[in-house]
Each structure stands twice: as structure tokens, then as C-alpha cells.
Amino acid sequence: MTGAGRAAAPREPAELSAMCALAERLWPSRWHAGELVWFRLVPGGEPPGHRTASWERDGRTVAWAWRRPPARLDLQLDPGHPELAADVLRWFEEGTAGQPRRVTVLAGETALIATLRARGYRECAGEPYFVHLSRGLADLPAAATPAGYRCRAVRGPADAGRRAALHAAAFPPRPGDEPIGPDTYRTLMRDHRYLADLDQLVETEDGTPAAFCLAWLDQTNRAVALEPVGTAPAHRRRGLASVAVLAALHRARELGATTARVCARGDAAAPAARATYESLGFRPFARNLTFQYDG
Helix, strand or coil, X not given: CCCCXXXXXXXXXXXXXXHHHHHHHHCCCCCCHHHHHHXXXXXXXXXXXXXXEEEEECCEEEEEEEEECCCEEEEEECCCXXXXXXXXXXXXXXXXXXXXXXXXXXXXXXXXXXXXXXXXXXXXXXXXXEEEEEEECCCCCCCCCCCCEEEEECCCHHHHHHHHHHXXXXXXXXXXXXXXXXXHHHHHHHCCCCCXXXXXXXXXXXXCEEEEEEEEEECCCCEEEEEEEEECHHHCCXXXXXXXXXXXXXXXHHCCCXXXXXXXXXXXXXXXXXXXXHHCXXXXXXXXXXXXXXX
């Protein structure tokens, strides 16, 4: 039951709106609401084997958890309710019995990390990880579009097929993954948090899509997050992703944003994306940690 200082039983599935509300309330944190919209909607709904749950107190979401195959957990926990960490982990463990379990958290979530260690999880040192980078928007440089290209905002559903195809070229689906098709992208566009003005597309003069940046605006915190950013292989090493990023950031500033955040690989095995963002003035401020339980 809610209220009286007791947590409700987890609900499944957790509502995306509740997850986003918690992300906005806890900002800055590991999650930006726009990232949640992207990661939850682009698979076209909750894929087989994925499960979500949320916990409430006094009618307000204070924790959510997302379990993904084979046994991975992403979550967000209100630091004012550290006692729920054990409840969230028990829910995760009940659905992954007998499997090596992996949980990703932000390095600054010390209470959650302490609970993980107490339950036998160990940090996965030496593995790939993501770093969080940010910058203010007061002093944005101008975008210099290379000759033969132009940058524009997506024109709505009519561009869904082009955007989906460009995303697939930049990020080919792994074996077993469903590609992001036009219908999935149209679903994304129908979410009220999606703004076509912040979906910037770089294309050749003949209209061939080349690079993109999708930005998400949290109006409450005046914070914009970039997710995703990519370039088709045939058009790489020409600075086109930077053009799209700067175009999105300038438009976000016009809409009231004052800060921007992006996540990129932080380990030495994949330095390119981080280097691109740092060349645009982004600086690291936090990183993810992954913990594993082997049973």
C-alpha cells in the first residue's frame, strides 16, 4: 500500500510517463527523460523477455526497474528512499535465477552501490563503459556545413522512412535485433516529448541522408540530451555529426535550454565519439559502472 511510509508492490509494466517524471525530478542523474522515450519506444514496444516495474510512495513514483535479456538491469532510484534498493534487486533476481546478473548504475549512486556489494555483486573493471558529458549553451560555436551538404530539421512523418533508413545505416542492427523501421519512427514522433525541430538531418544537395542528431528537451530543467547521433558510413570523417549536433543545440537554446548532456563510450577502445563531443565543448562529469553477480 502507498502512504504511511510504505512502498507499493511493483507494477508491471511501469508507465513511461512515470519513468520520465522520476528522471525529471531527479535531474541531473543517470537518466534524461528523452533518453527513456528513445530506449523504450524504438523497439516498437516492450520486446519479448523485457520486463519493467515501478514502486510508489504517496502516489509518486520513487523507483523503476527495467530487466532485459539475458539478465541485465537498468534502474532509477530516488536517493531519498535508499531502502528500496534491496526491493528492486530482489525483483530483478527473482526473474533471473541461476543466471549471471549485470546491473548498471551511475558511479555517484553510492547507497545503491553499497547495496549491490552487500548482495554479492562485484564491479566489472576493465570493461567498456559510458561517460556522461555536458556543456552550457551560452557560447555555442556556429556550425560550418561542408560544401555539398545542407542541414535541416526533420519535416515530420513524411521523413520517417528517411530517418529510419539513416539510423539503420549508421547503426546496423545486431543479429536478433529488430531494425528501426518507418512505423516505429512514426510512433516515436507521436510522443509529445519528440520535437521535430530538435531532430536535425544533414543531407547531400540531392537529398541523400548523411548524418543526424536527435535532441530531447526537458523543459522543467531546461536541459537537452542528445540521443542518438550518427553518420552513414559513406559520409564519415567530414564533420557532419558535429554539424547536426550544433544545429540541434542552437535550436534547443532558442527553445529555452541552458545545458546539454550526451553519453559516449569512455574507454580507450572506442574514443571517436567522445573526442567529437569534447571538440564541441562537452566535458565529462560522471560515468557508468556495471556490477555482476555470478551466483
